[in-house]
Amino acid sequence: MIVIDSSAIIAIAANEPMARECEKVLETETSVLISAGTLTEVLIVAARRKLIRHVDDVINASVTQKLDLTSARAHLAAAAYARWGKGFHKAALNFGDCFAYATAKEFDCPLLYVGDDFAQTDVSSAISAVAT
Numbered sequence: 075m076i077v078i079d080s081s082a083i084i085a086i087a088a089n090e091p092m093a094r095e096c097e098k099v100l101e102t103e104t105s106v107l108i109s110a111g112t113l114t115e116v117l118i119v120a121a122r123r124k125l126i127r128h129v130d131d132v133i134n135a136s137v138t139q140k141l142d143l144t145s146a147r148a149h150l151a152a153a154a155y156a157r158w159g160k161g162f163h164k165a166a167l168n169f170g171d172c173f174a175y176a177t178a179k180e181f182d183c184p185l186l187y188v189g190d191d192f193a194q195t196d197v198s199s200a201i202s203a204v205a206t
Contacts, residue, residue, distance in 0.1 A: 076183055076186050077183060078174070080119060080174070084116065084188075087120065087125045087128035092188040095201050099186050100136045103200075108133070109151075109174060110141060110173075111170060112174045116170075151175075153176070154172040154179070165192070174192075178198075184200035184202075186201065187200075
C-alpha cells in the first residue's frame with residue numbers, strides 16, 4: 075500500500091523526468107490511496123497546465139481508493155503543516171502536500187512523490203522502497 079502525491083501524478087501526466095520511476099512504483103502496487111485534498115490540488119494544477127485528461131487517465135489507471143476528508147484527517151493535515159509547512163520547517167510543505175503527508179502517516183505507508191520537500195520530513199519514499 076502507498077499514498078500518491080500530486081507531484082507524482084503530474085510527473086506522469088506531463089512526462090516529466092521522474093515519470094518512469096513513478097510508473098515503476100505504480101506497476102508494483104496493488105493498493106494506491108489518494109486524499110480528497112490531494113485530489114483537489116492535482117485537479118487545480120492540471121487545469122492550470124492543461125493536463126486534465128492526462129491526470130484523469132493516471133488517476134483512473136492507478137488510484138484504488140479515494141479517501142474522503144474527515145474532521146480527523148483535516149486535523150492531521152493541519153498538524154503536518156504546523157510541523158513541516160512553509161514558514162515552519164525547511165521542508166516547506168504547502169497546503170496540498172500536507173494531505174498527502176497526513177494520509178501516508180495515517181496509513182503508515184510510503185508516499186509516492188517527486189521533489190525534495192517530502193525528503194526533508196519523516197515520511198518514507200515509495201520510490202526508495204521499490205529501489206531497495
